[in-house]
Amino acid sequence: MSDQIIVMNNVCKDFKVLNRHEGLKGSIRDLFSRDYKVVSAVKDVSLSINRGEIIGYLGPNGAGKSTTIKMMTGVLEPTSGEIIVNGTVPYKDRTRNCENIGVVFGQRSQLWWSLPLVESFKLLRDIYLVDKKDYDDMMELYRSLVDIEPILNKPVRQMSLGQRTLSDILAAFLHNPATVFLDEPTIGLDVSMKAKIRELILGLNKEKKTTVILTTHDMGDVDALCKRVVIIDKGEKIYDNDISHLKSYFGSYRTLRLKLADDTWEEMVIDESKTDIMEIITKKQKEQRIKDIELQDISTEEVIKKIYEGGAA
């Protein structure tokens, strides 16, 4: 199917890791050791992503997110299974695959450190062989989305983290790739910069129909950007569905807050599929007077936390 841009079938990735021993004696022994253990970073993950989607790719630290992304970009070769990105097998034809993807790693920059931003853009334009017209159009689009004039002539090393991240995202979209991988793009940014970055990503996705794969630990990013969420834990895919379904993943949880007679709030998380909220309120009211009632939807963050903490079973 042509609108499926990334297809992964039963992908596994194992790493061979040397068994390290403790202490000086152990270290010397390690020099000659052939004692490897196999660590499975990704186990049997299947996934298909459509053109133009923004996918939140979530999981606790060490879950295998980066490994999956590295396999999709072609830096790592899967131990078994099949990956097709935009019609090519990434690790077999890395160079060609790279023409069609963009990457942003929140903690590293692909920009030329000592050069003004515009020089980096021009260099990327030439490296990706972008036509002059396409480049100009893209710059025009950038101007309409963010205020880039003040940073265009600023060397990257003098930029604030927010400006640099913004620049890195623009750089990743510059050659109009079919897919962009964003690895924790809002890490370390302040609230207003985060909002700006999210707006920019949404705008670019809408204008260019770019598929965006977003890894993040910030649920604000997920809420603002993603319709679909994939969660991976210990190398296995444990959730793949709409974000709206996520909240009912453990049943339909809601938070009930009651203001009691002594002006304190009592908070309880209630699974509506099992317990009737009205019943709780009535029961409580028999004991004492309730001054106020609040009913809140559980936040994405709380759901994710529950999943990471092993509620998945």
Add this chain to the structure above:
Amino acid sequence: MTLRRCIALTRAGITESLQFRLGTAVTLFGNLIYLVLVYFLWKSIYASSGVEVVNGMSFTDTMIYLILATALFNFLEMFIVWDMSRSIQSGKIILDLLKPMKYKRYMFWSYSGSHVVLFLLSFLPTFVVVMIVTHGAIPMGLNLLYFVISTVLALIVNFNIEMSVATICLYTESTWGINIVKETIVLLLSGASIPLAFFPETFRKIVQFLPFRAVYDIPLTVLLRKNGSDTPRGLLTLLGLQLGWAVVLTILSTLFWNHSVKKITVNGG
């Protein structure tokens, strides 16, 4: 179309290295001190030998050779081993691997700009000064053209030696020792610190056919019209040797790199 990429990378490299004026100046100053040391060292060597000409080279010959070798060293020196090991440790290498170019080619053209700058700022001034001070000890003619060709080949040989050593560091995950070993071997066997004419006979015969010589000794020999490089036959032998090594090393280091890159696992995330 790859030409466009190469030119763009070279241009960026030039702009980038021009940002570090002070660094270049300090390097030049350091060289000056090194050359003073070399001057007095060889002056005393010649004084103690008691003869004017040692191993077919007079004191002036030796000095010209060594000064130009130093200048050439500044211009050809690469820091790929350092840069690569740093970008592996920081994980930045993934961003370079994700450029739509072969990594080795990308690296080569990323460095080419700084070579252009160093050639103009470091080698050329030294060359002119030596030329003026020695009143025509450097022959002026077609040898200059051959020297340029020879230097480009030297650059390619040096780049591939660097790349191979950097690739070894992928496995060892430590850089310092290996880099020192490489530097010492290259500087000694290439004739950059002692002219090859001073080596013992058998040793010299072996070194003659090693690739290191192609980095410093051959370009200088061609430039100074020594060792029969003023005859077409001698010249072709030298350039042929360089070309041969350039081709062999390019193939070997590319194979080695392609094999190794599959094994790297970039840490992060």
